[in-house]
Amino acid sequence: MIVTLDYESELPLYSQLYDEIVRGIAEGSVKPGDSLPSVRSLAGDLSINLHTVNKTYHLLKQEGYVQIHRQKGAVVQPHGSAKATPEFLGRMERQLRSLAAEAVCRSLDEEQFVAQCRSIYRELKGGSAT
Template sequence: MQIFLDFESDEPIYLQLKHQIIAGIAKKELKPGDRLPSVRALAADIGINLHTVNKAYQQLKQEGFILIHRQKGVVVHPEGVPEADEAYRTKLEQALSPLIAESVCRGIGEKEFQQLCRRLFQKFTDREGDNP
């Protein structure tokens, strides 16, 4: 899996890195138990500060995407990512609400919004998604 960072983006580098690793897991480019580079190695490979990589890794660990072992290094969680719980669903709703509100303000209808979501969802899966 290749990491592409946009140093001109408003999104912080650690979040770009975190999101790309999550996308790699979603697309099955990274599988449970796969090793990830050490903090130092990844920082050197992509030319960023090791504290930036560490911040991304720590958030991924807290959210259950990876495990960090002193001896074994960093691995994608061998048991897979925890299933979505009520707290995650609440977080998802809070993240989507402003996007939906802005879409409504800009004249994007529900059908168009759903089509966009379906297309993006399919980017991360091999299946057609859950069609209503």
């Protein structure tokens, strides 16, 4: 799993790491049942604080993406994907609303906005990006 973090970004490192791991799961580079690197190992590889990785792993567990075992560490949910909870749907709506507002302010028309969303979704699902 290749993780890229922007240390100069306003987005917190734990949030960037969360996004990278979820993207890996969506793209299939991280498969159900795969173990994630240990907190200590990943923190060392990325030169970030252990608590940052630990916070990310606990958020991934809370959202249903991983299970945390005492001996195995963080393991990608082996029984399929996380469910679309009401909390997730609310967060998705807020984020899409914000992006849609920016698109409107930048004179992007609805079809361009929807086409971009569709392209990214299909790319992550492994389908065509048309």
